[in-house]
Amino acid sequence: MNDFIKEVRTQSTILPEVFNLYKTSEKHRIKEIADHFNEKSFDKIILVGMGSSLYAAHSVTSYLSSKGIPSLVLSAYDLKEYNMAQINSKSLVVCISQSGNSWEVLELAREIKGKTTVVGIYNNEDGELSQLCDFKLPLFAGVETSITNKTYQCTLLVLNMLVHEICNDNDEKFESEVEIVIDWCSDWLSNYRDKTMPLLKFSEDVEMYDFMAYSESLSTARQAGLIFREGLKAYTCSSEFADYAHGLFLSAQKNYLGLMFFPVLKGTNTEGRMINHILGDDGKIILFTTDKVDEDTNLLPVILPKVRPSLVPIMEIIPCDTLMGMLLGEGWSR
CATH class of the missing domain: 3.40.50.10490 (Glucose-6-phosphate isomerase like protein; domain 1)
Incomplete structure (x- = not known):
């Protein structure tokens, strides 16, 4: 650690x-x-x-x-x-x-x-x-x-x-959702090695990271892009997802990882096209969502509990933190 x-x-x-x-x-x-x-x-x-x-x-x-x-x-x-x-x-x-x-x-x-x-x-x-x-x-x-x-x-x-x-x-409903979020974060952090290891193995040999989101989760995309750049000195880009579809997606290739923060999968044409494009060009995707998504060879979902969208970024950034931390290695110190 x-x-x-x-x-x-x-x-x-x-x-x-x-x-x-x-x-x-x-x-x-x-x-x-x-x-x-x-x-x-x-x-x-x-x-x-x-x-x-x-x-x-x-x-x-x-x-x-x-x-x-x-x-x-x-x-x-x-x-x-x-x-x-x-x-x-x-x-x-x-x-x-x-x-x-x-x-x-x-x-x-x-x-x-x-x-x-x-x-x-x-x-x-x-x-x-x-x-x-x-x-x-x-x-x-x-x-x-x-x-x-x-x-x-x-x-x-x-x-x-x-x-x-x-x-x-x-109100009570809001507070109960905050408690769900805090419990989820605490569980991930208590078992961070076991929780993060699949993400770590999935990220082996990655040379370029794109972080993409919309609305509330832009918080996560921008913050995650910053810490990966600051900690790993990695090539990162953080973008609003619809804007990503206008040319930024062309960087997808082998050794590429797109981290997508979509609390709710809207099923839009843009979502499907971008996911298919990244996977079709041998890129990988880690998808953070509250919806059910099946794991695939180059697509790894992180399933979050369903709470209001403004609270989801509190959870989304935790796996990004632990993944970046494990990529830094055991002896890292600022």
Whole structure:
């Protein structure tokens, strides 16, 4: 076991701890934001960050849209330099930074302070972001020393709890689904060698990784692409699936692995064409889904429990973490 996997495995205790905190002693934090959002009649939510903090935000935008709340996900740099016209007094801006000190996030927060309401999501409570935001949502993930993993997971969880509270959906059904997700993650991490070994063997001799998804699972595709590049120094590409079908699929060949994150297989022509193309060109696919899929020579499914789509990324990234960790080898240390 290397340092990355050791830290990843701490999520089996950290996720339930953070969930319980925001259900009990810290619930007032998300409730105050939800009450403020509804009292002030905000007309949209803008979620910003950089890197993993930015990617996590994709997990909740479709849920917000389904509840009639427009939302945007932009890098803090993009928003400040090119899209400030998106912000007015009716925009709730959620600034996410694990360190609380990402300079792009801080510059944006300084610029908009006093002009609209800013929510800060961060892990480092000594970071400057905690001083610039109107509402504070600490991640309580503890010190992270390896490639980003547990702070990303906690961001997914806290974002879900926040938006469900805003939409008056933070009910028993939601909480029971979160518990299903946490139990699944804990089981995988407790038995990570046995769970990950089929993925490891399947990935032997891979030279190129494509990560593709749609909607909420774009969080996973982008985060997984980042950690494989950062850890393995691998050639990776993360893309929205329909866009992948416009030329990116032509890279499929022997020693190619496509990791597809499709919580629900929609049965579209695009899905079928891309899967058949990759397999037809001797590529391999690991397919993450809640639907039943039969294993094939070059197609390995990872079947997830059925929960609402915004929660699925919390599970999807766990096998990616342990696979990347095992590919790094026993002695790896950052």
